[in-house]
Amino acid sequence: MFQLANERVEKIKSEMKRYETKQSAIIPALYQVQEQYGWVSKEAIDFLSELMEIPVAEIREVFTFYTMFNQKPTGKFHLQVCTNISCSMAGGRELTDYICKKLNVKAGETSADGKFSVSKVECLGSCDTAPVMQNNFEYHENLNEAKIDQIIESLQKLN
Amino acid sequence: MEAKIISEHYTKDEFIGIDGYKKHGGYEQIANAFKMQPKEIIEMVKAAGLRGRGGAGFPTGMKWSFLPDNGEERYLLCNADEGEPGTFKDRKMMERAPHQLIEGMIISGYAVNSHKGYIYVRGEYRHIIELLEKAIKEAYDAGYLGKNIQGSGFDFDLDVYSGAGAYICGEETGMISSLEGYKGQPKLKPPFPAVQGYLKKPTIVNNVETLASVKYILRDGVEAYRKYGTEKSTGTKLFSVSGDVQRPGTYEVPLGYPLKQLIEEECGGLKPGRKLKAVIPGGSSAPILNAEEAYKVNMDYESLQSVGSMLGSGAVIVIDDTRCMVDLLDVTLHFYHHESCGQCTPCREGTGWINKIANKIVKGEGRVQDIDLLETVAKNMMGKTICALSDAAAMPTISFVQKFRDEFEFYVREGRSKVKGQTYAQVHG
Numbered sequence: 001m002f003q004l005a006n007e008r009v010e011k012i013k014s015e016m017k018r019y020e021t022k023q024s025a026i027i028p029a030l031y032q033v034q035e036q037y038g039w040v041s042k043e044a045i046d047f048l049s050e051l052m053e054i055p056v057a058e059i060r061e062v063f064t065f066y067t068m069f070n071q072k073p074t075g076k077f078h079l080q081v082c083t084n085i086s087c088s089m090a091g092g093r094e095l096t097d098y099i100c101k102k103l104n105v106k107a108g109e110t111s112a113d114g115k116f117s118v119s120k121v122e123c124l125g126s127c128d129t130a131p132v133m134q135n136n137f138e139y140h141e142n143l144n145e146a147k148i149d150q151i152i153e154s155l156q157k158l159n
Numbered sequence: 160m161e162a163k164i165i166s167e168h169y170t171k172d173e174f175i176g177i178d179g180y181k182k183h184g185g186y187e188q189i190a191n192a193f194k195m196q197p198k199e200i201i202e203m204v205k206a207a208g209l210r211g212r213g214g215a216g217f218p219t220g221m222k223w224s225f226l227p228d229n230g231e232e233r234y235l236l237c238n239a240d241e242g243e244p245g246t247f248k249d250r251k252m253m254e255r256a257p258h259q260l261i262e263g264m265i266i267s268g269y270a271v272n273s274h275k276g277y278i279y280v281r282g283e284y285r286h287i288i289e290l291l292e293k294a295i296k297e298a299y300d301a302g303y304l305g306k307n308i309q310g311s312g313f314d315f316d317l318d319v320y321s322g323a324g325a326y327i328c329g330e331e332t333g334m335i336s337s338l339e340g341y342k343g344q345p346k347l348k349p350p351f352p353a354v355q356g357y358l359k360k361p362t363i364v365n366n367v368e369t370l371a372s373v374k375y376i377l378r379d380g381v382e383a384y385r386k387y388g389t390e391k392s393t394g395t396k397l398f399s400v401s402g403d404v405q406r407p408g409t410y411e412v413p414l415g416y417p418l419k420q421l422i423e424e425e426c427g428g429l430k431p432g433r434k435l436k437a438v439i440p441g442g443s444s445a446p447i448l449n450a451e452e453a454y455k456v457n458m459d460y461e462s463l464q465s466v467g468s469m470l471g472s473g474a475v476i477v478i479d480d481t482r483c484m485v486d487l488l489d490v491t492l493h494f495y496h497h498e499s500c501g502q503c504t505p506c507r508e509g510t511g512w513i514n515k516i517a518n519k520i521v522k523g524e525g526r527v528q529d530i531d532l533l534e535t536v537a538k539n540m541m542g543k544t545i546c547a548l549s550d551a552a553a554m555p556t557i558s559f560v561q562k563f564r565d566e567f568e569f570y571v572r573e574g575r576s577k578v579k580g581q582t583y584a585q586v587h588g
Contacts, residue, residue, distance in 0.1 A: 018318065019318075019340075020357075021339065022340075023339060023340030024339060024340040027321065028321070030323070031323070061341070062340065062341065065325065066322070066323035066324050066325050067324035067325060067497075068323040069323060084443075085244050085245065085439075085487060085494075086245055086402055088487075089402055089482065121324075122242075123245070125242070125246065125249075125284065127244070127401030127402075127407065128401050137285035
């Protein structure tokens with residue numbers, strides 16, 4: 001059952017007052033949901049619609065437009081590898097393949113244990129330290145296979 | 160040689176916090192600004208010749224003077240949605256000097272008589288959003304933001320807004336739609352944001368580097384500012400250099416700086432044994448230059464225009480002779496297709512078609528006529544849409560095909576890369 005944490009509900013209420021219109025709080029509200037659940041479900045959107053008194057269609061429209069909102073359950077660690085031009089030149093695509101093989105998932109999917117999702121993403125604004133990926137919001141730069149091994153190993157130890 | 164005006168203190172960690180920032184002259188230009196009439200600042204920015212550092216290069220002072228004098232509430236938005244592939248200089252600035260941006264916004268807000276500003280930051284830069292929120296709080300606590308700033312009678316509130324992963328929100332009207340809480344689709348112009356922007360109120364949208372530059376125009380004066388750069392492209396500019404150079408990074412050099420020197424001196428040249436093949440001089444939407452053009456051109460708005468390209472955001476992507484141009488075009492077109500907002504048919508369909516064609520060629524399934532088809536479709540995407548994303552996809556397509564046609568022809572004929580000698584499957588599995 002969808003149950004957004006109280007402090008997140010309060011945070012959404014304050015975001016509705018933070019900007020000139022409550023409409024601007026849709027993106028912040030979607031982030032609140034995603035940070036708790038890892039993705040945004042239909043139930044979540046219905047909940048937000050009721051909480052914010054904004055039609056479901058308007059929330060869905062925003063939700064589906066922006067790439068960072070996940071439309072299906074996503075692993076605890078979302079590895080987002082840049083495969084845009086500078087990162088591709090530095091081996092970003094091959095690294096994605098390496099990560100996928102290592103975790104036994106396809107790009108765009110989540111591992112069986114629900115721990116890792118791997119995605120190819122567009123330019124992360126870190127081209128001088130290519131290839132680059134984000135684990136959730138954390139940047140990992142100047143990547144190579146050895147670094148990937150280390151990162152995944154340390155993440156696997158976390159619960 | 161680098162000319163560090165904006166980036167002078169970026170290596171100092173203390174410059175990130177308000178105390179360290181103040182130690183190096185931080186917030187001193189606010190008092191200076193308040194001694195002047197807002198219009199005088201606008202005139203100064205015009206005289207200095209400052210042009211938008213985000214991509215379009217539009218004269219900042221002129222943009223500011225488009226605001227109608229009708230007493231309506233005005234907004235000042237900072238475009239920190241840095242998303243043009245190859246660009247990372249705004250990230251560097253906000254990470255190393257968040258207060259520099261805030262000070263620039265207070266001065267600019269005063270100049271355009273706005274009392275509310277937002278910094279729209281791309282969602283992926285979560286750490287910067289947190290850093291800016293902290294810096295804004297410090298600025299409020301120190302009395303640089305809020306009511307009656309430093310006893311001047313001028314009020315200015317500033318806040319941050321997070322995007323959520325849409326390149327199109329870097330287009331100023333797309334950004335406004337997004338900040339208003341909708342899909343980030345660009346709006347028809349006119350009316351321009353200066354007349355009808357955020358919530359239909361007069362709005363100025365400026366890039367991070369542009370706003371920070373205003374502070375230095377005030378500090379050093381018009382003449383000192385104009386000492387750097389060329390007659391029409393004044394001042395210094397932050398360049399994001401990536402790709403096949405020894406030392407990629409952010410470099411501040413005067414506009415008009417030779418690209419060859421930027422590559423060879425600041426960036427330490429190419430990797431040993433490699434030869435320059437091409438350079439994308441202004442982010443991936445800028446038409447590509449071949450080596451000969453790249454080694455001759457200077458990095459200012461006019462020089463790049465004269466060779467059929469553009470300075471854009473100052474994102475320089477250096478490409479050496481080991482790279483397959485067909486592959487790089489495929490990567491680039493995938494991006495623009497993914498980021499098209501879907502509003503205008505030539506862009507929505509066009510980016511899809513050229514992406515498909517390039518992908519077909521790269522997979523070894525291309526036909527000879529596909530090369531011309533790429534160019535034809537791209538040419539038909541130019542100048543036909545609400546915003547410039549369609550052109551941004553068309554320009555690299557046309558320039559890649561025209562300048563590196565032999566690689567496309569080889570690929571179509573042989574089903575493999577001329578440079579790599581291999582098929583796509585052999586290279587990428």
